Amino acid sequence: LSNADPAEVDLIQNGGFEEINPNSDAKRSRWLWWEGWDWGGDYENFWAEAPNVHSGRYAAGIRCTGQKGRIGIFTPQLPILPGVQRYDLTLWAKGEGDNELFINFESGCTGTLRQRVPEEWTEIQLTGEPEPGAQGFGLYLYVTGEGTIYLDDVKLVPVGGEVGE
DSSP: OOSBOGGGOOOOSSTTOOSBOTTSOTTSOOBTTOEEEEESSOEEEEEEOTTSOSSSSOEEEEEEOSSOOEEEEEOSOEEOOTTOOEEEEEEEEEEESSEEEEEEEESSEEEEEEEOOOSSOEEEEEEEEEOTTOOEEEEEEEEEESSEEEEEEEEEEEESSOBOO
């Protein structure tokens, strides 16, 4: 990150889920850079193609295949940038069936959202607030409930402060 206006910096890599890992297991993250975590329930991750993409060729798909619980993909550790007042998250989501999206800033930043995702692409926004003294944080995109959720075009922008030296 060089000297830049923080509003022009996106901390998410592969936010369009275009870089896939075809050798990954359905219980692990299938998108390069994103981590994966299986935490109960019966879910699978898959790379979605048209018509289930918001832009580009691929989107992230997460489907419940049996008992509902929680599964998520998350970022590697992200930095708390000096002077940043908040982190604005935007993403596009589309759902099928009895789904629930759970977004959580964790381990150094706070902000939570839980909601059912409609059948048409919907922009979702959430703000993360840095915790005092924290050096980094993670962003988790969980699917809880039954049904399927598609995610695409994820962007995380720092607001305030300075990026770079």
